[in-house]
Amino acid sequence: MDTRKGFHQSLEELQRDLLKMGVMVEEAIFLAVKSLAQLDETIARQVVAGDDKVNELMVEIESSCLRLLALQQPMASDLRVIGTAMKIVTDLERIGDHAVDIAKTTIRLQGEKLLKPLVDTPRMADMTKDMLRDALNSYVKKDLEIARSLAKKDDAVDALFKQIFLELEELMGADPANVHQAILLLMVCRMLERIADHATNIGEWVIYMITGVRQELNH
């Protein structure tokens, strides 16, 4: 009995750590896009520096997962909860990396002015942040509906990405001087679109965790 109780406490700790990591990368996305919209190098460097903590937490969570798997011989459903945690942590880490890439774009653009005020990009960032929060909620609450809702939200992000893509393409066509910055801004949106994909991945893992069946949401 004691061992099982210890096991479930450890599982809860694991989930708390995952949520903590989720909040960290959510904050990183927000700050990275804020730094870009304001071309604020200080905020950008804060995001870059913060990624070490995200990576440390990832290593910690992975170690906990392996320890739990090896020492506790969990049953099928718990096994999926832990396996899912190992997958989610990879998606979160990649999201953190994308936030760093966005922040680095801010640093590269120091000394320039933005081609136009960023409106849609922060909106896209908000959408991906919401998706990430939903994805983690679906994991903690084991909520199939929330997990499934991510596919639709991912479509909305993809549509916005396409729209921004066309606008930037137009800016490049209009003046060669715009090309360099427009490409960088395009890459930023591409990363936000990838972040939404990662959130959708997490949703797929949660569906697998609850149902035992793997299902692709975004194809």
Add this chain to the structure above:
Amino acid sequence: MDTRKGFHQSLEELQRDLLKMGVMVEEAIFLAVKSLAQLDETIARQVVAGDDKVNELMVEIESSCLRLLALQQPMASDLRVIGTAMKIVTDLERIGDHAVDIAKTTIRLQGEKLLKPLVDTPRMADMTKDMLRDALNSYVKKDLEIARSLAKKDDAVDALFKQIFLELEELMGADPANVHQAILLLMVCRMLERIADHATNIGEWVIYMITGVRQELNH
């Protein structure tokens, strides 16, 4: 004794499956970039269709990993071998997705002519394929040297990416009519660069597997 023997046989099977998956995505990269260089839609559709098999193998490998972890209570070093397999499989799946994205670019470009013959892009693809092969060899042979060599190769890929980036930027600046295709080609190279990152990730996992210490290679 029988259980341990069964365990090691299962481990070997797991590694064989991982290598098989590696060969599949290596082939997918090769075919995707070939389809692009020749604007061959048939090859491109072959890559897109082949991704299902990659995903099926991923699910199979992950299930084997979880089964091995839960049923066999492996010791620390075996634990790392299995945990590493679970991570590598994610990188391989992502590489497969990138190959599909490249193939889809070929499909989008049907009816167009290439702005210029692709020379550096296939070269970049070859470099990333070699890195992937090295990464998987380092896993199977538990070879620290090969794993560590990936960082240097990743730098070479990054350098080539920067060069192609500048060339495409120039093409866009020279003629607005080039913008659309140049962006798509840029995205392709960005994906190849990401594939190299995934190979480097695998190298990091192998270093962890051998030494028990996590170490970032490409920062």
